[in-house]
Amino acid sequence: MTTKAPDAFSGGASKTPTFEESAKASLSDAQLRRNLGKATQTIREKRKVAVEELPDWEKLREAGRALKTRVMRHLDEYLLQLEESVTRAGGKVHWARDAEEANRIIAGIAKSHDAEEVVKVKSIATDETKLNEHLESEGIRAIETDLAELIIQLAGETSSHILVPAIHKNRAEIRELFLRELDVKDLSDDPAALTEAARRHLREKFLKAKVGISGANFAVAETGTVCVVESEGNGRMCTTVPPVLVTLMGVEKVIPAWQDFEVFMQLLPRSSTAERMNPYTSFWTGTSEDDGPQEFHLVLLDNGRTDVLDDEIGRQSLNCIRCSACLNVCPVYERTGGHAYNSVYPGPIGAILTPQLVGIGKPGPDSLPYASSLCGACYEVCPVKINIPEVLIHLRGKVIRHKQDGDGLRSKLDPENVAMQAMAKTFSDIRLYEASQKLARIGQWPLARSGAIHRLPGRLSGWTSVRDLKPVPEQSFREWWKSNREKS
Amino acid sequence: MVEVEPGEELVATAKEEILWRIRRATRDVPKDERPESIHVERGYRKEGDSQREEIVERFADNVAEYQATVHIVGEDELPEAIAAACKKRGVERLVIPPALPEAWRPEGLELLRDAARPNLTNEELDGSDGVLTGCALGIAQTGTIVLDAGPTQGRRALTLLPDYHLCVVREEQIVDLVPEAFAKLAETVREEGRAVTFISGPSATSDIELNRVEGVHGPRTLEVLVVREAGASDS
Amino acid sequence: MRVGLFITCFNDTLFPETGVATVRLLERLGHEVDFPAEQTCCGQMHFNTGYQREAIPLVRRFVQVFGDYEAVVAPSGSCVGMVRELYPMAAKLAGDDRLAKEVEDLAPRVFELSEFLVKKLGVTDVGAYYPHRVTYHPTCHSLRMVKVGDAPLELLRAVRGMELVELPEAEECCGFGGTFAVKNADTSAAMLSDKIRHALDTEAEVVTAGDNSCLMHIGGGLTRGRTGVETVHLAQILANEATEGGR
Numbered sequence: 001m002t003t004k005a006p007d008a009f010s011g012g013a014s015k016t017p018t019f020e021e022s023a024k025a026s027l028s029d030a031q032l033r034r035n036l037g038k039a040t041q042t043i044r045e046k047r048k049v050a051v052e053e054l055p056d057w058e059k060l061r062e063a064g065r066a067l068k069t070r071v072m073r074h075l076d077e078y079l080l081q082l083e084e085s086v087t088r089a090g091g092k093v094h095w096a097r098d099a100e101e102a103n104r105i106i107a108g109i110a111k112s113h114d115a116e117e118v119v120k121v122k123s124i125a126t127d128e129t130k131l132n133e134h135l136e137s138e139g140i141r142a143i144e145t146d147l148a149e150l151i152i153q154l155a156g157e158t159s160s161h162i163l164v165p166a167i168h169k170n171r172a173e174i175r176e177l178f179l180r181e182l183d184v185k186d187l188s189d190d191p192a193a194l195t196e197a198a199r200r201h202l203r204e205k206f207l208k209a210k211v212g213i214s215g216a217n218f219a220v221a222e223t224g225t226v227c228v229v230e231s232e233g234n235g236r237m238c239t240t241v242p243p244v245l246v247t248l249m250g251v252e253k254v255i256p257a258w259q260d261f262e263v264f265m266q267l268l269p270r271s272s273t274a275e276r277m278n279p280y281t282s283f284w285t286g287t288s289e290d291d292g293p294q295e296f297h298l299v300l301l302d303n304g305r306t307d308v309l310d311d312e313i314g315r316q317s318l319n320c321i322r323c324s325a326c327l328n329v330c331p332v333y334e335r336t337g338g339h340a341y342n343s344v345y346p347g348p349i350g351a352i353l354t355p356q357l358v359g360i361g362k363p364g365p366d367s368l369p370y371a372s373s374l375c376g377a378c379y380e381v382c383p384v385k386i387n388i389p390e391v392l393i394h395l396r397g398k399v400i401r402h403k404q405d406g407d408g409l410r411s412k413l414d415p416e417n418v419a420m421q422a423m424a425k426t427f428s429d430i431r432l433y434e435a436s437q438k439l440a441r442i443g444q445w446p447l448a449r450s451g452a453i454h455r456l457p458g459r460l461s462g463w464t465s466v467r468d469l470k471p472v473p474e475q476s477f478r479e480w481w482k483s484n485r486e487k488s
Numbered sequence: 489m490v491e492v493e494p495g496e497e498l499v500a501t502a503k504e505e506i507l508w509r510i511r512r513a514t515r516d517v518p519k520d521e522r523p524e525s526i527h528v529e530r531g532y533r534k535e536g537d538s539q540r541e542e543i544v545e546r547f548a549d550n551v552a553e554y555q556a557t558v559h560i561v562g563e564d565e566l567p568e569a570i571a572a573a574c575k576k577r578g579v580e581r582l583v584i585p586p587a588l589p590e591a592w593r594p595e596g597l598e599l600l601r602d603a604a605r606p607n608l609t610n611e612e613l614d615g616s617d618g619v620l621t622g623c624a625l626g627i628a629q630t631g632t633i634v635l636d637a638g639p640t641q642g643r644r645a646l647t648l649l650p651d652y653h654l655c656v657v658r659e660e661q662i663v664d665l666v667p668e669a670f671a672k673l674a675e676t677v678r679e680e681g682r683a684v685t686f687i688s689g690p691s692a693t694s695d696i697e698l699n700r701v702e703g704v705h706g707p708r709t710l711e712v713l714v715v716r717e718a719g720a721s722d723s
Numbered sequence: 724m725r726v727g728l729f730i731t732c733f734n735d736t737l738f739p740e741t742g743v744a745t746v747r748l749l750e751r752l753g754h755e756v757d758f759p760a761e762q763t764c765c766g767q768m769h770f771n772t773g774y775q776r777e778a779i780p781l782v783r784r785f786v787q788v789f790g791d792y793e794a795v796v797a798p799s800g801s802c803v804g805m806v807r808e809l810y811p812m813a814a815k816l817a818g819d820d821r822l823a824k825e826v827e828d829l830a831p832r833v834f835e836l837s838e839f840l841v842k843k844l845g846v847t848d849v850g851a852y853y854p855h856r857v858t859y860h861p862t863c864h865s866l867r868m869v870k871v872g873d874a875p876l877e878l879l880r881a882v883r884g885m886e887l888v889e890l891p892e893a894e895e896c897c898g899f900g901g902t903f904a905v906k907n908a909d910t911s912a913a914m915l916s917d918k919i920r921h922a923l924d925t926e927a928e929v930v931t932a933g934d935n936s937c938l939m940h941i942g943g944g945l946t947r948g949r950t951g952v953e954t955v956h957l958a959q960i961l962a963n964e965a966t967e968g969g970r
Contacts, residue, residue: 059531070526233706262667277630277688285681291643310513373900376867396773462908467943477739
């Protein structure tokens with residue numbers, strides 16, 4: 001399933017479909033429902049086991065939350081400290097206000113080294129800025145080296161999950177893809193064989209590349225250390241083998257001190273892959289003589305993060321350490337998949353980050369805060385205690401206020417707005433309220449048949465498309481109270 | 489003080505603009521609030537309270553759980569264990585870091601010693617049959633081996649390109665909990681800025697139908713020799 | 724104790740029998756129930772859909788109507804969740820410090836029915852009789868927002884004559900989510916279908932919960948499918964006694 005519609009971070013963001021529209025298609029994709037259902041259930045259970053092993057899990061969560069809160073409140077100070085540390089350690093720091101600027105800086109570095117191909121470690125930030133497309137336009141091929149990213153790159157698709165981007169593909173589909181796109185003659189669909197094919201293909205690329213590009217899970221202000229957490233070893237390859245390394249990092253990823261890894265490196269592995277520790281984590285500080293790249297660039301990216309920071313309630317969204325635990329427990333995500341969100345950030349965290357990063361007022365991203373039943377399962381598992389339901393409700397408020405205050409007459413006439421205004425009025429006046437109860441009883445007469453309402457008109461038809469509705473009872477509670485309990 | 493010529497525009501750099509945006513976004517934070525004013529309650533465990541015996545055993549168990557091969561050997565058995573491992577694996581060309589202890593060097597195979605200028609080339613590393621190193625630390629709680637580019641380990645590429653990594657972990661190098669490891673590494677990172685690598689099992693992926701498949705880019709086989717002080721072994 | 728009954732606009736209009744049951748139950752336990760008739764709606768629907776400015780007058784109204792009660796009880800986890808967890812956000816949005824204080828003062832006195840019985844009154848056996856096979860769905864708001872914990876199950880376990888069976892994947896959301904059920908009807912339906920499947924797997928005759936909103940959604944699916952399985956609010960089960968005529 002190739003997503004051709006523009007996503008929230010592309011130039012066509014205002015034409016991005018709404019969640020409801022996109023979910024319709026993915027909900028009826030039985031293969032996706034099966035793959036995703038099985039995957040998320042498996043990892044949910046594993047996560048539970050990994051977390052229950054730690055008697056101090058809640059203490060770690062609280063420390064993680066407090067550390068991130070401290071960082072966001074003093075982000076300028078920490079970024080300046082980070083810049084100083086990285087520079088002292090032999091790296092170079094660049095600042096990028098938006099996606100275009102970041103892409104230009106990175107392409108510039110690659111061009112200055114005459115790189116025709118660059119090797120990349122998975123980085124959602126680079127997906128956000130659409131770095132690969134920009135490099136392509138500058139005649140530079142960006143080779144994705146994460147197995148899943150390689151798969152979707154070869155398939156010409158986009159990721160559907162923060163952690164397991166090709167979760168929507170099964171082994172048979174992957175085998176077909178590799179036979180078509182890689183230089184292999186014969187291939188079984190056994191995962192080990194598929195992996196071997198990818199390994200051979202990519203090793204050649206790693207050894208030849210002049211420039212490696214990565215994201216960053218964390219960067220330490222105190223020491224200038226940058227950290228990449230991974231499983232496959234391609235992160236180590238990209239950040240060690242090529243002579244030049246460029247890291248793109250959202251400004252919110254900075255943490256205060258080296259010591260703070262003791263918190264985050266316990267929270268992240270158990271929340272994401274549900275392991276005690278992921279296979280490889282690389283911590284590098286600037287450049288090291290005779291070890292790894294001799295030129296290191298750190299590109300700090302804003303691209304809307306300062307807008308998120310500006311919102312006192314929304315600000316906590318920046319705490320995110322990209323573990324994807326929220327995706328794996330979300331009953332909505334489990335059924336609709338990531339593509340329905342039309343954003344590089346899907347799931348619960350995507351529903352709050354995307355509209356804040358791109359700004360309120362575009363129909364597609366504006367629909368994301370509503371892609372939730374507010375069940376709260378995400379908040380329970382978030383390792384840094386982001387109160388996602390609270391932010392969802394807060395953003396819904398912003399969406400509506402923006403509509404009402406911006407659109408003038410058109411918003412006033414919006415059927416939902418009209419209904420809500422009418423009901424608010426009804427609820428504010430006891431006589432109106434009691435009258436409307438009686439009216440509902442009378443008004444349902446044409447709709448109620450044989451004890452149930454099977455079809456509601458207009459916007460409410462969504463209810464009766466899959467459910468019956470019991471009719472409004474003859475006597476309301478307050479009428480019963482009046483007749484049976486009220487003291488005269 | 490920035491001076492602007494008549495007719496020129498005052499243009500902020502990206503850095504200035506971002507900092508300005510941050511400060512404006514956080515104007516709700518009191519001007520006199522220091523970062524440390526935001527209290528971080530560190531109520532989690534900082535140190536384990538297990539016995540040495542338990543720690544070593546847990547380390548070995550957890551490393552083995554990642555499909556790495558683990559042997560516990562006595563100090564005097566170490567050179568033999570190294571030689572045996574290499575023989576079993578069929579290693580003919582073994583990469584070693586510059587300051588690997590003499591006693592560890594196995595005989596009967598070609599040793600490729602990495603030395604500064606000229607270093608072993610990537611092709612030589614790629615074409616080797618394996619690498620032998622020590623380590624900086626082991627973490628029992630998570631079955632993690634920590635490398636910090638120290639003398640018995642060498643630069644990062646040595647433990648990355650070869651397909652087989654034989655790693656010696658001394659008993660006294662193993663700590664119980666994760667926070668202890670970061671505490672021990674702090675000075676090296678702060679003072680020298682050396683690169684640190686955490687290794688928890690051989691390379692793996694779960695990207696194909698969530699089946700954990702070993703072996704993508706790092707060494708696909710990891711073998712660990714845990715050295716006990718007083719001659720005890722697991723035979 | 725003199726208890727102010729917060730019936731909720733939902734129950735008042737669509738599920739009066741739940742209110743009647745709540746009154747009878749509390750009276751049976753020896754408490755005086757008062758129903759301040761000026762109450763209308765807590766504002767949750769408006770607030771959660773984003774019409775937050777419109778909800779503020781409803782917040783004020785609620786605080787005014789219930790402010791003096793020693794205890795306010797509602798047979799609804801979601802409405803209590805609104806008052807306890809979101810009224811502070813509403814007061815902040817209104818920029819009204821006095822309202823914020825009033826909310827802070829009132830919130831701890833507002834209870835969902837099962838937590839009131841078990842945690843405040845210390846009662847788990849309310850003398851109920853309900854000879855049916857029943858399964859319990861913990862609604863998300865009562866579970867995660869109000870945090871009623873095991874209170875509903877403790878109450879249900881003490882009901883005589885009842886066979887209580889565990890609902891598989893009980894803590895998974897049923898898919899109601901307020902206006903979500905209409906605005907994202909397809910996803911809501913997908914979630915509902917799994918909840919129904921789990922309910923049918925228990926072979927229960929009745930599905931119960933502490934929120935009629937979820938029950939209306941689950942019940943709506945059960946009737947649409949002509950399954951013959953019913954939904955009954957927790958209060959009605961607890962209020963039921965061993966008399967002729969059952970329910």
